[in-house]
Amino acid sequence: MRKHARGLGVAAAAMLLLAACGDDGGTSGDGDGGGDRPQIALVSKGFQHQFWQAVRQGAEQAGEEFDVEVTFEGPDSESEVAQQIDMLQSAIDRGPDALGFAALDSQAATPLMEDAASREIPVIAFDSGVDSDVPLTTAATDNRAAAALAAEKMVELIGGEGEVALVVHDQTSVTGVERRDGFVEYIEENAPGVEIVDIQYGGGDHLESTNLATAIIQGNPNLAGIYGANEGSAIGVVNAVNELGMAGELVIVGFDSGQAQIDAIRNGVMAGAITQNPIAIGYETVKAAVQALDGEELPETIDTGFLWYDATNIDDEEIQAVLYE
Amino acid sequence: MSDADTTRSSTDTLTAPEHTRTRSRGFVGRQLQQLLALASLIALVLFFSVADGNFLTWSNITGILLSTAVIGILALGTTFVIVSGGIDLSLGTGMTLCAVMAGVFLTTLGWPLALGVLGGILTGAVLGFINGFNVAVLRIPPFIVTLAMMLIAQGLALVISGTAPIYFTDVPGFTDISRGEIIPGVDLPNAVVILFLLTAVGAVILRKSLLGRYAFAIGSNEEAAEISGVDVRRWKILIYVLSGVFMGIAGVVLAARLNSAQPSLGVGYELQAIAAVVIGGTSLQGGKGSVVGTLIGALIVGTVTNGLRIMSIPQEWQTVIIGLVILVAVYTDNLRRGREGPMTR
Numbered sequence: 094m095r096k097h098a099r100g101l102g103v104a105a106a107a108m109l110l111l112a113a114c115g116d117d118g119g120t121s122g123d124g125d126g127g128g129d130r131p132q133i134a135l136v137s138k139g140f141q142h143q144f145w146q147a148v149r150q151g152a153e154q155a156g157e158e159f160d161v162e163v164t165f166e167g168p169d170s171e172s173e174v175a176q177q178i179d180m181l182q183s184a185i186d187r188g189p190d191a192l193g194f195a196a197l198d199s200q201a202a203t204p205l206m207e208d209a210a211s212r213e214i215p216v217i218a219f220d221s222g223v224d225s226d227v228p229l230t231t232a233a234t235d236n237r238a239a240a241a242l243a244a245e246k247m248v249e250l251i252g253g254e255g256e257v258a259l260v261v262h263d264q265t266s267v268t269g270v271e272r273r274d275g276f277v278e279y280i281e282e283n284a285p286g287v288e289i290v291d292i293q294y295g296g297g298d299h300l301e302s303t304n305l306a307t308a309i310i311q312g313n314p315n316l317a318g319i320y321g322a323n324e325g326s327a328i329g330v331v332n333a334v335n336e337l338g339m340a341g342e343l344v345i346v347g348f349d350s351g352q353a354q355i356d357a358i359r360n361g362v363m364a365g366a367i368t369q370n371p372i373a374i375g376y377e378t379v380k381a382a383v384q385a386l387d388g389e390e391l392p393e394t395i396d397t398g399f400l401w402y403d404a405t406n407i408d409d410e411e412i413q414a415v416l417y418e
Numbered sequence: 419m420s421d422a423d424t425t426r427s428s429t430d431t432l433t434a435p436e437h438t439r440t441r442s443r444g445f446v447g448r449q450l451q452q453l454l455a456l457a458s459l460i461a462l463v464l465f466f467s468v469a470d471g472n473f474l475t476w477s478n479i480t481g482i483l484l485s486t487a488v489i490g491i492l493a494l495g496t497t498f499v500i501v502s503g504g505i506d507l508s509l510g511t512g513m514t515l516c517a518v519m520a521g522v523f524l525t526t527l528g529w530p531l532a533l534g535v536l537g538g539i540l541t542g543a544v545l546g547f548i549n550g551f552n553v554a555v556l557r558i559p560p561f562i563v564t565l566a567m568m569l570i571a572q573g574l575a576l577v578i579s580g581t582a583p584i585y586f587t588d589v590p591g592f593t594d595i596s597r598g599e600i601i602p603g604v605d606l607p608n609a610v611v612i613l614f615l616l617t618a619v620g621a622v623i624l625r626k627s628l629l630g631r632y633a634f635a636i637g638s639n640e641e642a643a644e645i646s647g648v649d650v651r652r653w654k655i656l657i658y659v660l661s662g663v664f665m666g667i668a669g670v671v672l673a674a675r676l677n678s679a680q681p682s683l684g685v686g687y688e689l690q691a692i693a694a695v696v697i698g699g700t701s702l703q704g705g706k707g708s709v710v711g712t713l714i715g716a717l718i719v720g721t722v723t724n725g726l727r728i729m730s731i732p733q734e735w736q737t738v739i740i741g742l743v744i745l746v747a748v749y750t751d752n753l754r755r756g757r758e759g760p761m762t763r
Contacts, residue, residue, distance in 0.1 A: 146581070170685060299680050312470065356587065
């Protein structure tokens with residue numbers, strides 16, 4: 094018994110230490126809470142991913158431009174819904190002047206949205222919406238329209254007929270759902286010759302997505318193309334096709350950007366991909382928050398834009414500006 | 419474990435010379451256990467072959483083996499820890515840290531391939547040593563030690579990588595560690611060859627070496643092992659170091675397969691590895707287990723996952739079914755042990 098008690102004591106101390114470190118690491122430029130400049134706290138879906146680093150860059154850019162203090166934090170992975178809710182809670186508890194929030198789960202955060210509303214903290218949703226009336230606006234890619242463009246390119250590239258499959262990151266987030274449905278709906282409405290044979294979810298995890306793409310390809314020998322709905326999913330498909338020695342035999346259409354995806358497009362394994370404009374997402378979120386603090390009227394949604402890129406236009410200035418590596 | 423059980427095991431070791439006793443009973447039990455696991459695996463393969471014509475093709479079989487490789491290698495190493503009565507929750511993120519370190523050695527520091535790979539593996543050994551030291555010398559429960567290490571490794575992987583993936587595109591030959599085919603004429607990725615080689619090495623260490631024998635002794639009854647003159651502290655540390663080496667190898671194979679070290683990867687992989695160990699017949703209470711069983715356990719998980727995917731079973735159900743497989747595996751194991759002796763050992 095005594096041994097256990099000591100063990101727990103050490104564990105508790107370690108936890109406290111880790112918790113203390115964690116709080117510091119997750120936020121940036123926090124700590125002087127009571128400065129003159131308005132505080133805008135952004136809780137994203139992640140922070141280590143290149144995409145979220147680009148969002149952060151845009152947010153900080155706007156922070157400088159409008160002279161506001163921007164903090165940015167996010168959970169370790171895009172499946173850590175509970176961790177994100179904790180971060181949101183502590184962000185609200187810090188009492189920022191405005192809040193930006195990218196929900197991992199569109200419903201899990203509703204009670205906290207009410208909490209923010211009751212403290213009269215204006216909330217701007219970014220990247221994906223929340224199931225709540227609280228956010229004044231949503232600065233995001235129109236994922237459904239973007240996925241439809243991916244589907245259009247896929248249909249074009251496989252010549253209007255054949256079997257296709259989808260590797261999606263998850264079935265709970267708005268981006269997961271919309272990027273799947275936008276793609277599926279386009280095919281159903283516009284491409285009678287194209288059949289969707291499988292949809293699987295890999296959590297955006299590279300290894301998991303690689304393994305499941307391999308299984309999909311094995312299970313569907315007549316497959317003409319695969320669509321990967323985010324960076325990890327698309328790279329998983331590329332890995333699977335490379336490992337099976339089938340590069341060039343399948344049309345791969347991706348979503349998002351990143352070094353590996355850019356390489357795959359340059360060397361012809363991936364046909365092309367949709368890129369969002371993460372810098373604009375961060376920038377527009379902070380800008381909308383500033384406008385809200387100034388009492389300005391905001392539109393219901395702010396479309397931050399998307400673009401198709403492939404080997405022919407990847408070096409264009411317009412594309413290079415929104416590709417994040 | 420109950421007091422009665424402790425007493426029983428102590429008398430075991432007192433009344434009969436330890437090795438002959440465990441050998442004679444353990445051998446039959448072990449064979450039966452592995453045969454059962456193997457039979458389940460064969461039954462699964464038959465089932466999926468009949469259910470879907472695309473399952474039993476050479477390229478799908480190698481696909482299953484390849485998807486088993488990383489988790490399988492992790493699981494082989496953790497078999498030792500679990501046999502000795504411990505647990506390792508730092509496997510997944512520790513593996514990721516090893517991959518990141520290999521990335522730093524090979525890209526940022528520009529070390530030669532062999533040295534960088536060795537560095538990645540040694541990182542695992544160091545993590546294992548720290549785990550072992552905390553468990554054996556500071557006497558902190560393994561669950562807590564490795565839980566803390568899980569967080570530390572995850573954080574360090576993010577810090578060291580600067581939160582961005584490290585790519586091995588400019589390291590010639592690196593991806594061959596996983597994707598290349600070293601055996602001429604046989605279409606088998608190196609990751610799979612490494613998995614099989616390590617299974618053989620692991621099985622020999624667990625069955626034939628002093629470390630293996632002491633792992634069983636410590637897992638069966640730590641006090642008895644101590645009294646019989648086993649330097650429990652030293653061997654426990656070595657067991658975690660060995661598991662760390664496997665973790666390092668898994669990290670390198672993972673990085674080679676993805677051609678990148680993804681610092682956010684790894685959470686949850688430890689549970690998949692532990693599941694493979696348990697399905698393979700190793701007791702979470704220690705003292706019983708086998709490396710070949712773990713390989714079969716990992717292959718069962720890989721086969722079920724792949725088979726359900728090939729059949730396009732909705733993913734929600736795949737997860738449920740894998741959970742059921744774990745339950746059934748442990749339940750049948752308990753039934754069998756119930757016949758052998760009073761406890762679930």
